[in-house]
Amino acid sequence: MNIGQAASASGVSAKMIRYYEQVGLIASPARTEAGYRDYSPDEVHMLRFIRRARDLGFSVEQMTNLLALWSDRSRASGDVKRFAMAHVVELERKMRELHAMAETLRHLAKTCHGDERPNCPIIEELSSGHEAAPPKPRRSASRRYGAH
Numbered sequence: 001m002n003i004g005q006a007a008s009a010s011g012v013s014a015k016m017i018r019y020y021e022q023v024g025l026i027a028s029p030a031r032t033e034a035g036y037r038d039y040s041p042d043e044v045h046m047l048r049f050i051r052r053a054r055d056l057g058f059s060v061e062q063m064t065n066l067l068a069l070w071s072d073r074s075r076a077s078g079d080v081k082r083f084a085m086a087h088v089v090e091l092e093r094k095m096r097e098l099h100a101m102a103e104t105l106r107h108l109a110k111t112c113h114g115d116e117r118p119n120c121p122i123i124e125e126l127s128s129g130h131e132a133a134p135p136k137p138r139r140s141a142s143r144r145y146g147a148h
Helices: 003-010 014-022 041-055 060-071 077-111 121-127
Strands: none
Touching: 003 014, 003 041, 014 041, 041 060, 060 077, 077 121
């Protein structure tokens, strides 16, 4: 099947399929005489595997390792489990970081009056620790080009 059909069958966009080929996650498929990619059912199955791994937050590098584990019929399931659990630990760490960011922003938003005054604890917090002055407002296009 061509790349569009493979994309539909696997749930991976044609653009991502090309990207995965480019970075070496998947091998380039056979080509037709006209030069079009020609995907086999096994390659589409692999793309489905990749889509599911991506949906679970695995990186391209991690997916490379998962594909190696998948294709290694002599691998121990314990190896796969350890790999998956290491990813769970990383996901939980990221969740804690995201939760802390949300709490900080929630607190800052609560302390912001949200009115017409320019004072804003959100901007003050984001700019703290920086010596640079705030950026100057951009002039409108009409003023830059002398039109009035």
